[in-house]
Amino acid sequence: MFELSTDVGNLKELREGDFSAYDAIYLGDFSCPEYPNNFSSHAELLAAGLEHVHARGQKAYLRLYAVPGNDDLAWVGDVIDTALALPFDAIEVHNLGVLRMLRERGCTAPIHLGVFGNLYTHETAKVLKDHGVTRVYPNPELSLDEVRYIAEHADIEVLVPVHGKIPLVISETCFILEHSEEGAEGACGEGSCSYQCTQEHWLKRGRDDGSRADWSLKDTGRMTLSGKDLCMVEHGERLAGMGLKHFYVHNKGEAPGYAAAVGRIYRDALERAFAGEAAGDFAPALDTLASLAREGLCNGYYFEGAGQRYIGRS
Amino acid sequence: MVPPRSLRSLPPKGAQASLGRPGARPGAKLLAPAGSLEMAHAAVDEGADIIYVGPLGFSRRPYESEMSDDAIREAAAYARSRGAELRVVLNTFPTPYDFGRFVDKALRYAADGASGFIVTDVGLLRALRREIPDTVLHVSIGSGISNLADAAFYRDAGADVIILPYRWDVAEIEAVRRASDIGLETFLFETVQTGKLCPGKCIMSSYLRFRDWKEVEGNRDFHGSANRGAKECYRVCQANWEFGAVGSDPVEIKLRRDARLMLAQLPAFVAAGVSCFKLSGRERPVGMIRDLVRFYRRAIDEVAAGAADLGHHTAELAELRVRWVREKAKRVDTLMDRAASYVS
Numbered sequence: 025m026f027e028l029s030t031d032v033g034n035l036k037e038l039r040e041g042d043f044s045a046y047d048a049i050y051l052g053d054f055s056c057p058e059y060p061n062n063f064s065s066h067a068e069l070l071a072a073g074l075e076h077v078h079a080r081g082q083k084a085y086l087r088l089y090a091v092p093g094n095d096d097l098a099w100v101g102d103v104i105d106t107a108l109a110l111p112f113d114a115i116e117v118h119n120l121g122v123l124r125m126l127r128e129r130g131c132t133a134p135i136h137l138g139v140f141g142n143l144y145t146h147e148t149a150k151v152l153k154d155h156g157v158t159r160v161y162p163n164p165e166l167s168l169d170e171v172r173y174i175a176e177h178a179d180i181e182v183l184v185p186v187h188g189k190i191p192l193v194i195s196e197t198c199f200i201l202e203h204s205e206e207g208a209e210g211a212c213g214e215g216s217c218s219y220q221c222t223q224e225h226w227l228k229r230g231r232d233d234g235s236r237a238d239w240s241l242k243d244t245g246r247m248t249l250s251g252k253d254l255c256m257v258e259h260g261e262r263l264a265g266m267g268l269k270h271f272y273v274h275n276k277g278e279a280p281g282y283a284a285a286v287g288r289i290y291r292d293a294l295e296r297a298f299a300g301e302a303a304g305d306f307a308p309a310l311d312t313l314a315s316l317a318r319e320g321l322c323n324g325y326y327f328e329g330a331g332q333r334y335i336g337r338s
Numbered sequence: 339m340v341p342p343r344s345l346r347s348l349p350p351k352g353a354q355a356s357l358g359r360p361g362a363r364p365g366a367k368l369l370a371p372a373g374s375l376e377m378a379h380a381a382v383d384e385g386a387d388i389i390y391v392g393p394l395g396f397s398r399r400p401y402e403s404e405m406s407d408d409a410i411r412e413a414a415a416y417a418r419s420r421g422a423e424l425r426v427v428l429n430t431f432p433t434p435y436d437f438g439r440f441v442d443k444a445l446r447y448a449a450d451g452a453s454g455f456i457v458t459d460v461g462l463l464r465a466l467r468r469e470i471p472d473t474v475l476h477v478s479i480g481s482g483i484s485n486l487a488d489a490a491f492y493r494d495a496g497a498d499v500i501i502l503p504y505r506w507d508v509a510e511i512e513a514v515r516r517a518s519d520i521g522l523e524t525f526l527f528e529t530v531q532t533g534k535l536c537p538g539k540c541i542m543s544s545y546l547r548f549r550d551w552k553e554v555e556g557n558r559d560f561h562g563s564a565n566r567g568a569k570e571c572y573r574v575c576q577a578n579w580e581f582g583a584v585g586s587d588p589v590e591i592k593l594r595r596d597a598r599l600m601l602a603q604l605p606a607f608v609a610a611g612v613s614c615f616k617l618s619g620r621e622r623p624v625g626m627i628r629d630l631v632r633f634y635r636r637a638i639d640e641v642a643a644g645a646a647d648l649g650h651h652t653a654e655l656a657e658l659r660v661r662w663v664r665e666k667a668k669r670v671d672t673l674m675d676r677a678a679s680y681v682s
Binding site: 152225 | 432437484487546581
C-alpha cells in the first residue's frame with residue numbers, strides 16, 4: 025500500500041529505540057563520518073544492523089557518506105565492498121562519484137539517491153536510472169506537483185518526506201567543533217571530536233524590535249536543518265490521491281522517542297488515507313507533533329512557497 | 339574575423355574539435371564575467387579568452403547582473419570579432435515543467451554564436467550534449483563536485499570541463515588529472531576548508547524567503563528559489579547569526595569564511611593541469627572587473643611564458659583584495675535586509 029521509513033545512525037540507537045511504526049530503516053548518518061559508530065562509516069557494524077532490521081520484518085537501506093572528498097574515497101570503498109556482500113534492500117548515495125563507484129564494483133542492489141543528490145528534473149532522474157538508481161529524493165525545494173511529475177515522467181520511485189526538519193546545507197567539516205575551544209586546537213576528524221552535537225545547537229537571527237526577520241535554523245555540526253518541522257499529517261489524503269507511496273520521517277538530530285511518536289501518528293494517518301477512511305480530528309496529532317517541534321511546524325516547499333509556511337487542511 | 343581563442347585542451351565530448359585554434363594564446367585560459375554589455379566589452383578589451391553571460395532568470399544572479407537575449411547576441415558578436423569566445427550560464431535547476439525551455443534557449447544561443455554553456459542539472463547536460471554535439475559544456479559550481487570520482491561521472495555524462503572546489507590544493511588537482519581527461523577549471527579564489535558548502539549543497543536562502551521573477555520576466559511558470567532562478571540568494575551564510583547550544587550564551591558568527599582572490603598558486607595549478615581560470619563578479623562594478631581582467635591576463639601570460647613566481651604582483655593583489663572585500667560587504671547587508679523585508 026505504502027512504505028513509511030526513517031533513519032537511525034548507529035546500533036545503540038537502533039536497539040534502544042522503537043521503530044515499529046516503520047516499514048523500512050535508512051541505516052547511517054550520511055552527514056558525519058565521526059558520528060559515534062555510524063553505520064555509514066563502520067563497515068564492521070553493517071551485518072549486525074542489517075540483521076536487527078530484517079529480524080523485525082523491515083527493509084534495511086544503507087546510507088553512504090554524502091560529501092566525500094578525495095581522502096574519503098578509500099574508506100567509502102571499503103564500506104561499499106562490505107555492504108555489497110550483505111543482503112541490503114537498497115543503498116543510498118548522495119554523491120554522483122560514489123554512484124559511479126557502486127556501479128564499478130558491480131552493485132546489483134537497488135540504489136536510492138539521497139537528499140543532497142540535487143535531483144530537480146525527470147531528465148536527471150532518467151540519467152540516474154541508467155546508473156542503477158531506482159528511487160530518488162527530489163530536492164526539498166520542489167512542490168508536490170513537481171515531485172509527482174518526476175515520478176510519472178521518469179517512471180521512478182520518489183521518496184516523499186512527510187515529517188521532520190528539512191536538510192538545508194551540508195559541510196565537509198563540523199561547524200560546532202570549529203567554533204569550540206577544542207576546535208581551535210585540532211581539526212575535525214583528527215581525534216579531537218568530543219561529540220558536542222549531542223547537545224542541541226541553534227542558529228538564530230532575530231530582533232525583538234522587529235528590525236529583522238525572526239529566523240532560526242538547527243545545526244547538527246556538519247548539517248544545518250530547518251528550524252521548523254515539516255508536517256504533512258493533515259495531507260495524507262492528498263498524498264494518497266497523487267499516487268505517492270514512499271514516505272519518510274527525518275530523525276537525524278532528534279531526541280530518543282521522536283521517531284516512535286511521529287511514526288505512530290503517521291502510520292495511523294496514512295493507513296486511514298490509503299483506506300479511504302474519513303480523516304477525523306487532527307487536533308490531538310497536531311498537539312503532539314507541535315510539542316516535539318521547538319520552533320513550530322511548516323509545510324516546506326510542497327505548496328509552492330518559501331519553506332517556513334504552514335498551511336492547514338482547510 | 340579573428341579566429342576565437344580556445345579554452346580547450348580537450349575536444350568536446352561529441353565532436354572532433356581541433357586542439358588550440360589558430361591565433362589562440364598559449365597556456366591556460368581566462369574566463370571572465372559579463373554582467374552587462376559594458377562589462378562584456380571591458381573584459382574582452384582587457385584580454386579575457388572567454389566571457390560568460392547569464393540570461394535573465396537562468397543563472398543564479400539578480401536581474402541587474404543578467405542579460406537579455408538581444409544583449410547576449412551582441413556580446414557574442416563582440417567577443418568573436420576580437421578572437422574571444424562566449425559561454426552562456428544556464429546553471430539554475432529547471433523545474434521539470436520548464437526543462438524544454440532550457441534546451442530551446444541553448445539552441446538559440448548556440449545559433450547566435452555561443453561556443454559553450456555552464457550547466458548544473460545532469461539531465462540538461464545530457465540533453466545539450468545530444469542537441470549541440472560540438473558545444474563546450476562546463477559543469478557549474480552548483481553541482482557541488484567534491485572528489486575525483488565525480489569528475490569521472492561528469493566526463494561519462496558528457497561534460498568537457500568541471501569547476502573544482504575552491505579548497506583543492508595541487509596534489510588533489512594532480513589526482514583528478516590522473517583519474518579523468520576532463521578539462522579542469524578553478525576559480526581565482528582561495529579559502530580554508532571550514533564552514534558550509536556553497537553552492538551546490540545549500541537551500542538555506544529559499545527556506546527563509548524567495549521572490550519569483552514574474553514581474554520582470556513575464557510569465558515564467560515556475561516557482562522560485564535561488565537555485566531555480568528566483569531573484570537572488572540572500573547570502574545567508576555571510577550574514578551574522580547567533581550560534582550556540584541550548585542553554586548557553588550564543589556567539590555572533592558567520593557561517594563560512596569569505597574566499598579571497600588568489601595568485602601565488604597559478605604556476606603550480608597550470609603545471610598540475612588546470613586549463614581555465616574563472617573570475618567571478620558579474621554583479622561587481624565594471625571598473626573593478628576591468629582591472630581584475632587586466633591583472634590576471636598579465637599573470638597568466640607570465641605563467642605561460644615560464645614564470646614560476648608571481649611575487650612581484652603582491653602589492654597590486656593586496657589592493658585588489660581590499661576593493662573586492664569592501665564591495666562585497668555592502669552587498670551582503672543589502673541582500674539580507676531585502677530578504678527580511680519580504681512577506682513570505
